[in-house]
Amino acid sequence: MFRATLKSLLARKVRLILSGLAVVLGVMFVSGAFVLTDTLGRSFDSVFADGFSEIDVNVAAKPKVELSELEGEQTAAPLPAAVVDRVKQVPGAASATGIVNADGARVIGSNGKVVTSFGPPQLGENWTGESDLLRLREGRAPQAEDEIVLNKALATTAKVQVGQKVGVLTAFESKKRDFTLVGIAGYSGDRDSIGGVNEVFFTTPVAQRLMLGEPDVFSSITVTAADGVSDEKLRDDVARTLGADFEVKTGEQVASDAAASLKEGLSFFNKILLGFAAVALLVGTFLILNTFSIIVAQRTRELALMRAIGASGRQIIGSVVLEAIAVGLIASMLGLAAGIGVGALLAYLFGNLAGGLTLAGIGVPAAAVIGAFSVGLVITVVAALLPALRAARIPPIAAMQDVATPDRPLTKITVAGSLVTAIGAVLLFLGLSGNAGGQTLTTILGGVLFAFIGVALLTPLISRPVVSLLGAIFSWSLPGKLGRLNSGRNPRRTAITAAALMVGIALVTGITVILDSAKGSISALAQDTVKAELVIAGAQGGPRPPSFDPAVLDQAKTLPGVQMVDGEYGDMAQIDGERTWVGASSDIASLRQIFSAKPVAGDIDRLGPTQMLASSDTADSRGWSVGSTVNVQLTRGETRTYTISGIYESGQLLNPVMLPVTAAKDFAIPQPFQGYVQLTPGTPVADVQPQVETLLADSPEVSVADRDAFIKQQTGQLDGLLTMIQILLALAIVIAVLGIINTLALSILERTRELGLLRAIGLRRSQTMGMITVEAVVISVFGALLGVAVGTGLGAAVVEALKDEGITDLILPWGQMGVFLGLAAIIGVVAAVLPAIRAARINVLGAIAHD
Numbered sequence: 001m002f003r004a005t006l007k008s009l010l011a012r013k014v015r016l017i018l019s020g021l022a023v024v025l026g027v028m029f030v031s032g033a034f035v036l037t038d039t040l041g042r043s044f045d046s047v048f049a050d051g052f053s054e055i056d057v058n059v060a061a062k063p064k065v066e067l068s069e070l071e072g073e074q075t076a077a078p079l080p081a082a083v084v085d086r087v088k089q090v091p092g093a094a095s096a097t098g099i100v101n102a103d104g105a106r107v108i109g110s111n112g113k114v115v116t117s118f119g120p121p122q123l124g125e126n127w128t129g130e131s132d133l134l135r136l137r138e139g140r141a142p143q144a145e146d147e148i149v150l151n152k153a154l155a156t157t158a159k160v161q162v163g164q165k166v167g168v169l170t171a172f173e174s175k176k177r178d179f180t181l182v183g184i185a186g187y188s189g190d191r192d193s194i195g196g197v198n199e200v201f202f203t204t205p206v207a208q209r210l211m212l213g214e215p216d217v218f219s220s221i222t223v224t225a226a227d228g229v230s231d232e233k234l235r236d237d238v239a240r241t242l243g244a245d246f247e248v249k250t251g252e253q254v255a256s257d258a259a260a261s262l263k264e265g266l267s268f269f270n271k272i273l274l275g276f277a278a279v280a281l282l283v284g285t286f287l288i289l290n291t292f293s294i295i296v297a298q299r300t301r302e303l304a305l306m307r308a309i310g311a312s313g314r315q316i317i318g319s320v321v322l323e324a325i326a327v328g329l330i331a332s333m334l335g336l337a338a339g340i341g342v343g344a345l346l347a348y349l350f351g352n353l354a355g356g357l358t359l360a361g362i363g364v365p366a367a368a369v370i371g372a373f374s375v376g377l378v379i380t381v382v383a384a385l386l387p388a389l390r391a392a393r394i395p396p397i398a399a400m401q402d403v404a405t406p407d408r409p410l411t412k413i414t415v416a417g418s419l420v421t422a423i424g425a426v427l428l429f430l431g432l433s434g435n436a437g438g439q440t441l442t443t444i445l446g447g448v449l450f451a452f453i454g455v456a457l458l459t460p461l462i463s464r465p466v467v468s469l470l471g472a473i474f475s476w477s478l479p480g481k482l483g484r485l486n487s488g489r490n491p492r493r494t495a496i497t498a499a500a501l502m503v504g505i506a507l508v509t510g511i512t513v514i515l516d517s518a519k520g521s522i523s524a525l526a527q528d529t530v531k532a533e534l535v536i537a538g539a540q541g542g543p544r545p546p547s548f549d550p551a552v553l554d555q556a557k558t559l560p561g562v563q564m565v566d567g568e569y570g571d572m573a574q575i576d577g578e579r580t581w582v583g584a585s586s587d588i589a590s591l592r593q594i595f596s597a598k599p600v601a602g603d604i605d606r607l608g609p610t611q612m613l614a615s616s617d618t619a620d621s622r623g624w625s626v627g628s629t630v631n632v633q634l635t636r637g638e639t640r641t642y643t644i645s646g647i648y649e650s651g652q653l654l655n656p657v658m659l660p661v662t663a664a665k666d667f668a669i670p671q672p673f674q675g676y677v678q679l680t681p682g683t684p685v686a687d688v689q690p691q692v693e694t695l696l697a698d699s700p701e702v703s704v705a706d707r708d709a710f711i712k713q714q715t716g717q718l719d720g721l722l723t724m725i726q727i728l729l730a731l732a733i734v735i736a737v738l739g740i741i742n743t744l745a746l747s748i749l750e751r752t753r754e755l756g757l758l759r760a761i762g763l764r765r766s767q768t769m770g771m772i773t774v775e776a777v778v779i780s781v782f783g784a785l786l787g788v789a790v791g792t793g794l795g796a797a798v799v800e801a802l803k804d805e806g807i808t809d810l811i812l813p814w815g816q817m818g819v820f821l822g823l824a825a826i827i828g829v830v831a832a833v834l835p836a837i838r839a840a841r842i843n844v845l846g847a848i849a850h851d
Contacts (some may be wrong), residue, residue, distance in 0.1 A: 020380075021738055023288070027335025027376045028342055029277030034368035034494030035343025036273070042360035047195035048255035050187075054133050055251030056231045057223040057238055059087060059096075062247055063380075064633050065574045071680070075635045075668045078217035083242070087221055092229035098218035100126040100207035104544055104669075105200040106701065107150065109158035114169065114701050118462065118523030120196040124170055126207035132188060138162050139183030142203050149183035149201040168200060169701065170210035173847065174671045175549040176698040176850060177210075191273035213636070213670065251546035276729070279507060281379050282449070283735045286500040288327075288383035288457065288784050293390070293493065313392035320391050324384035325377065332376030339372065340364055364487050413492075414461050419738065421454025428794075432801030443662050448794065452503055455790055459495035459502075467494060467782055474774045483774025484759075486605045487782075493743060498783030500739040501827070504732035505787025505820055506782070508725070512813045513795025514802075515722050519715040520811040526711045529651060532566075532594045532598035533685050534692060535710040536675030538702040546701035547671035553586050555695050561683035564590040567672035569664040570655065574633040576622070582632070582656030584664045586672065588613075594676045595654055602626035602646035606662045611645040618656040619647045632659070677704070737831050740776055744835035748772070748842075759844045769836035777828030778837075 013779070038587070052058070061077040079098070087096040100825070103352055105124030115122075125140050127149055139162040148166065160181055162165050186192055193199070201207075208215050225234045237247040249257070254670040303316055345361045351359050391688045426448030431616045471484025487494055538546030553567040567586035572579055585591040589605045597604060600616045607613060613626055624644050626629070633639045640663075648654065664670050679688060685706050692704040705713065748755065759768065790813060799810050 006100065013017040020327045020334075023281070023328060023331035023376050023380055023737075024335040024338060025735055026277055026281035026379070027332055028338040029273060029280055029370045030340035031336045031339025031364075031368040031372040032346065033273035033277065033339075034365055034371060035340050036346045036350075038365040038368070039343065039347040039360060040364055042363065043347075043351070045255075046257045046360055049252075050133070050194055052251040052255040052258075054131055055222045055254065057093075057235045058249050058254045059083070059221040059223065059238060059242065060219070060247045060403040063253065063635075064637075065572055065579065065635050066571055067579070070421065075737075076219060077636060078212045078214065078219065079221060079246075081218065083246075084218065084221055087223055087238055090223075090234070090238050092226050092234045092237055094224045094226040096221050096223045097128055098126075098204070098205065099128065099220045099222055100124070100202075100211055101210040101219045102171055104169075105198075105573050106169040107154060107158050107160075107198065107200060108167035108169070108176060108700060110160055110164075112700065115154065115158050115198065117196075117198055120198065122198040122200075124200050124207060124211040126204040127201040128204075131808065134185055134187060136183050137186045139181075142182055142201060144180075145203060145206050146179050147203070147456065148179040148180045149185055150181060151193050151199040152184050152186040153196065153198075154200070155181070155184045156192065157198075167700075169699070172670060173210050173549075174211040174547040174699055174701075175551075176700065187236070213665070217760065249630040275591050277375075279503065279732050280735055281375060282452065283500045283503050283732045283739075285379055285383045286496050286503075286739060288324075288432060289386065289496060292324065292387035293382040293496070304395065307395070316392045317388045320384055321381060321389035324380045324388075327381030329373075331332055331380065331830050332373045332840035335376060335736055336364075336369065336372040339368065340524055342366075356455055374610060387510060395512040413457050417454050417457030417459075418463075419435060419454075420450050420457060424448070424452075424454050428797060451790070452499075452506070453792065455502070455786065456495070456499035459786065460491040463491045463495045463498065463782065465804045466785070467778055469704030470773065470785075471778050472783055474778070477770070478763075479770030480774050482771040483778065486771065487775045487778040488602050494782070497739050497743045497779050498786060501733065501736035501783030501824065502786040502790060503778060504729055505784050505824070506791035507732070508729050509788050509791025509813075509820065510795040510798070510819065511725055511791075512722060512810070512816055514798050514807075514813045515718045516813050517795070517799045517809055518807050519718050521807045521809045522715055523711050524804065524809055526707070526714075529596050530594060530676070530707060532678045532688060533707055534677035534678035534679070534704050535707060536677070536692065536696070536702060536704045537673065537710065537713075539713065544669060545673040546698040547669050547673045547697075548675070548696060548702045548830040550586065550672055552692075552695045552699070553672065553675055556677055556692055559691050560686060561679050561688050562677055563680045564593060564678045566594050566676045567588040567674070568674040569661070569667055569670070569672050571635055571664075571667035571669070573635075573657075575657065580618070580632075580657055581655060581661075582657040582659050584659045584661045584667070588658065590676075590678070591658075592648075594678055595651065597651065597654060598649040600647040600649055602644070604646035604648045607658070608661050609662050610640075610642055611660065612642040613646045613648060613658040614644055615650040615654060615656045617650040618645055619644070632663075634663065634666040650849035675704075705830050733827070737827055739777060740831035741834060742830065743779075744772060744776055744832060745838065748835055748839045755839055755842050757844065758842050765840040768840045769832075772839050773829055773832040777825050780824040780828030780831065781821060788820055792817075 059079070061079050061371065063075060064077050081098060084096050084098045087093060103121040105122050107122075109115050124469050129141070130136060136149070137152060139149070148168065150160070150166075153162070158166070162181055162184060164181050165178050166181045167178055169176055179202075183201075184201075187194055187383075205215060208217055223234060223238060225231055231252070235248050235250050239246070242248065306316065306319075307313075316841065340362070343848060347359055347362070424447045427450060428445050429447075431443035431447055467487050468484065471487055474480030475484055536548065536552070540549075542722055550567060556565045565587065568591075569584040569586075571582060573582045574580075577584070585607075588607045591597065592604055600619075603614075606614055608764070612630070614622075619625065622630075624647075626647060627646055628644045629641055630640055630644070631639050642659065650656075664672075667767065677688070677692060689704055690707065696702050696704065755768065759765075763771075796810055799807050
């Protein structure tokens with residue numbers, strides 16, 4: 001039986017290779033994700049180990065507001081200079097050095113544009129001298145207030161040289177300030193930076209003022225242990241001296257914690273890649289299921305003969321499953337190899353995007369190998385199991401019959417499809433309505449999976465009438481009529497082939513519906529709510545939003561034709577022990593007018609230094625009312641008590657809590673990052689906009705745009721997200737194309753004699769190719785129609801569930817739906833090329849004699 005299985009497998013190499021490609025592509029994603037995150041994880045381990053290699057013990061103040069990776073950039077509280085003196089007195093401490101090290105120092109290059117960073121921070125630091133790790137390559141150390149040193153990578157990117165004037169924007173002074181570049185530094189090992197970080201070194205007083213906002217404070221303290229004192233003992237002694245308000249760690253601990261934080265972000269990226277791998281494998285399952293179903297149908301007489309000469313049903317199942325294991329093993333090996341290559345390529349691209357991250361050697365973690373073979377084998381064997389069970393039921397008497405398997409009733413599969421679809425609908429309802437018991441994402445993903453499988457099971461029921469209707473478009477010619485009949489002759493096979501394409505099209509359609517609805521809702525809300533004709537803002541290219549000098553707001557108020565101006569600040573705060581986003585306005589009365597804010601209780605037109613406003617939703621959820629007092633801890637400063645003086649109606653564009661503008665000095669970013677300019681009635685926007693642009697000359701990250709352009713810029717970020725998702729989901733569509741090719745190729749083998757007879761009675765080669773092409777186009781368009789319908793339904797359900805989040809308008813992308821259907825027709829033509837050529841080349845006499 002084993003030899004028979006092996007010969008059967010070798011006799012069907014091409015068809016099994018096509019089905020195996022689906023597994024290869026899915027496994028490639030799985031193993032590539034693990035290779036990528038392993039490579040980047042080890043790279044970051046090396047970077048931080050290097051960066052903290054000269055630190056024995058590090059001292060920092062505990063953050064006043066703890067933030068997660070998704071909530072923003074963590075800001076540690078500044079350390080008073082007196083703490084440095086206390087640390088120096090600790091027995092075992094040879095030296096203690098105050099360090100200024102904060103993100104937000106942006107250099108303006110020789111082209112007048114800000115040097116951006118997509119990932120690594122842009123650090124402003126105090127120059128503490130050369131070391132074994134850091135050395136000056138050119139020039140000297142900064143000595144005067146207007147002198148700086150840059151690391152070599154930043155100087156190269158900015159195209160600046162020693163002796164030139166360089167503009168710098170800093171954390172506490174968003175207005176450009178010019179410095180003289182007096183030195184360029186590099187790192188040991190001939191490295192221009194560590195991990196692609198951009199660094200600007202100031203004198204210590206300037207770094208304190210511009211990066212920390214006050215004199216005589218530091219971000220951290222590095223401590224060197226005396227001879228014979230271990231890092232751990234020094235750490236414990238310093239911690240005991242300073243108390244619980246400080247974080248004291250060895251250099252090794254700091255490096256490990258920093259790397260772990262980045263790896264947390266990488267794990268999220270890893271899950272995204274694995275999600276797309278799951279989609280690819282789901283589509284691949286349909287392809288493999290169809291392939292083995294057709295192969296079993298074609299081998300009916302062969303399998304029946306085996307039963308007749310004594311093979312048991314178990315042996316027949318084993319034979320089919322053995323073929324699946326062989327395909328799965330080969331596909332897993334190829335997928336693992338491809339995944340290693342893809343992971344290495346993505347790591348290389350990430351390293352270059354991150355500013356020249358030095359990559360560790362490409363490794364293959366055990367998770368990649370285990371994941372590749374587990375997924376490849378499981379998917380292939382599970383997909384082949386149903387055809388294997390069907391093969392075991394073939395009666396020996398079939399060996400004496402002339403035809404293979406007749407169509408079976410669709411009752412069971414229809415009932416199963418209805419049940420699975422209902423389960424998917426229930427899971428989606430629970431997840432989207434927030435009743436999933438803390439497992440919202442898992443519940444929604446499970447609902448989507450069950451919905452897809454359920455619809456796929458129901459597809460045979462509707463395939464014959466829908467395919468017949470679609471095929472009527474081509475019935476004006478003989479090849480069109482034959483193609484129409486062929487595409488509807490086996491509903492199960494047509495349905496499975498179309499379902500593979502349906503999954504990819506449905507996901508793209510559903511996501512398009514959601515994002516287009518979000519864009520439309522945001523645009524409509526902004527048009528109805530924001531009364532300002534001009535908006536001051538910048539495009540965020542890193543963890544910090546661009547900010548500008550508050551003086552611009554006062555200057556804008558004096559321009560002719562300007563009625564009112566408001567500047568917006570924001571930060572994450574701890575309010576009565578709970579993290580909450582808070583805002584501050586330069587002119588609270590103007591804010592109310594510009595955003596059409598409506599009072600619910602109290603006075604929302606003015607705000608004293610110890611007063612705050614809250615939205616109605618926030619007040620209701622916290623049990624606040626006018627006169628309530630709350631404790632607010634900002635990123636900097638001490639906890640302050642505020643009294644609620646007014647409550648306003650909640651709105652999607654309004655912050656949940658508004659503090660007085662004086663509180664902004666303790667925000668992580670103490671400058672405004674958005675400004676709104678409302679003009680007097682009848683004033684042309686074109687008259688005022690250039691004047692506001694002139695005021696922003698020293699803030700090159702920020703520009704002013706009219707309201708429509710600003711809304712388009714903000715919603716345009718969703719277009720980039722959609723494009724990325726479409727590119728990743730294109731893999732599922734590629735696998736679906738393989739499925740159509742495979743189905744047609746196997747179908748042609750199955751219909752060899754039929755095709756020979758058609759050719760014998762006068763069907764030309766071109767007509768034969770046309771017939772196959774019509775069949776492929778009908779199946780493709782049928783799958784696309786299913787995908788558009790299912791995707792629209794899923795997208796509409798999500799939009800309905802997100803109404804409370806501000807997505808109120810359901811927008812159907814009719815244009816893109818038409819593109820998807822047109823693309824499906826093209827896919828059908830492309831998929832039909834090879835099978836059509838093969839059908840046209842069939843030897844007529846040989847085909848007629850084919851058994």
